[in-house]
Amino acid sequence: MSIQLDHIYHGDCREVLAVLPEQSVDMIFADPPYNLQLRGDLWRPNMTKVDAVDDAWDQFADFAAYDQFTEAWLRGCRRVLKDTGTLWVIGSYHNIYRVGRILQDLGFWILNDVIWTKTNPMPQFRGVRFANAHETLIWCKKSADQKTYTFNYHAMKQMNDEKQMRSDWALPLCTGAERLKVNGAKAHTTQKPEALLYRVILSSSHPGDIVLDPFFGTGTTGAVARKLGRRFVGIEQDGTYIEAARARIAAIAPPLLDAEVYGLYETKRTAPRVAFAALLEHGLLLPGQVLYFRKRPTQPRLCWPMVRCGLPTVHVARSTRSGR
Numbered sequence: 001m002s003i004q005l006d007h008i009y010h011g012d013c014r015e016v017l018a019v020l021p022e023q024s025v026d027m028i029f030a031d032p033p034y035n036l037q038l039r040g041d042l043w044r045p046n047m048t049k050v051d052a053v054d055d056a057w058d059q060f061a062d063f064a065a066y067d068q069f070t071e072a073w074l075r076g077c078r079r080v081l082k083d084t085g086t087l088w089v090i091g092s093y094h095n096i097y098r099v100g101r102i103l104q105d106l107g108f109w110i111l112n113d114v115i116w117t118k119t120n121p122m123p124q125f126r127g128v129r130f131a132n133a134h135e136t137l138i139w140c141k142k143s144a145d146q147k148t149y150t151f152n153y154h155a156m157k158q159m160n161d162e163k164q165m166r167s168d169w170a171l172p173l174c175t176g177a178e179r180l181k182v183n184g185a186k187a188h189t190t191q192k193p194e195a196l197l198y199r200v201i202l203s204s205s206h207p208g209d210i211v212l213d214p215f216f217g218t219g220t221t222g223a224v225a226r227k228l229g230r231r232f233v234g235i236e237q238d239g240t241y242i243e244a245a246r247a248r249i250a251a252i253a254p255p256l257l258d259a260e261v262y263g264l265y266e267t268k269r270t271a272p273r274v275a276f277a278a279l280l281e282h283g284l285l286l287p288g289q290v291l292y293f294r295k296r297p298t299q300p301r302l303c304w305p306m307v308r309c310g311l312p313t314v315h316v317a318r319s320t321r322s323g324r
């Protein structure tokens, strides 16, 4: 069976992964069930019920059942991931240690664990332990010996104000207009913020690459992949979530800019040069305009605009735009 791109497979990811072609995807992002094992309802001090993750898809008989499930889907991912690809898994303290051990046992090699610090976490209503304010992402390659994999170092640095991107990311939970609703209620209890997926996909894939998400939910991975000019493959067992994801992704216009500016040129050396005259001809710069190096804003100099991974950047200090 050939792989269908920009498509959501409806079914159990263990079964779907088993029939997808071997080594057919460039990157995987997985947001599996957490196995939260909640006991009883949770109430706020004002006696409103907390919208907790108590969905059937998150229930497992015991740790052994969860481990068996985890090993099965991770094996499936390993088979369909190219030998140059990488895998991301996100989880909480409930499951991430188990997932980490299993993926290491399967031969995956951890490149980083990233802490997503939630800037707006849910409070700990009972006051009996710390507010749970982060999740962990494990980023790994297929084996210790894997020589090649994608890491868009410069794109990440650019996103971080020209400093090396660190492994602790402070981002808000998915709220407001981004949160999908059905009849006023959350469409999904664990919809991830797009900002998180921007970092994941931008850092470890190229435009045109195939990004697989075996626990697609409401399609956050697909939505961001589409915005960044990547192809997606989703797997989800719940038809209601698939409907929500399809509508969400269909509403996204394909990238306006040519895919080339979305990351094919990762370094200054490989970035295409733009003729200075062409910028003048197209009215992007004005004759006589003073340009500044961003890092030395007080020293006017001519600088060469450069297209880098991510977005095109012209290093012109704002205050000089109208200056002649």
Ligand SMILES: C[S@@+](CC[C@H](N)C(=O)[O-])C[C@H]1O[C@@H](n2cnc3c(N)ncnc32)[C@H](O)[C@@H]1O
Pocket: 011, 012, 013, 014, 031, 032, 033, 034, 057, 188, 190, 191, 192, 193, 214, 215, 216, 217, 218, 219, 220, 221, 235, 236, 237, 238, 241
């Ligand atoms: C943590 S949620 C993912 C949420 C998603 N990242 C988003 O932003 O909407 C896990 C999803 O996996 C789905 N799921 C659970 N077990 C599955 C399985 N065996 N095969 C496919 N999907 C599964 C659930 O229905 C749920 O939507």
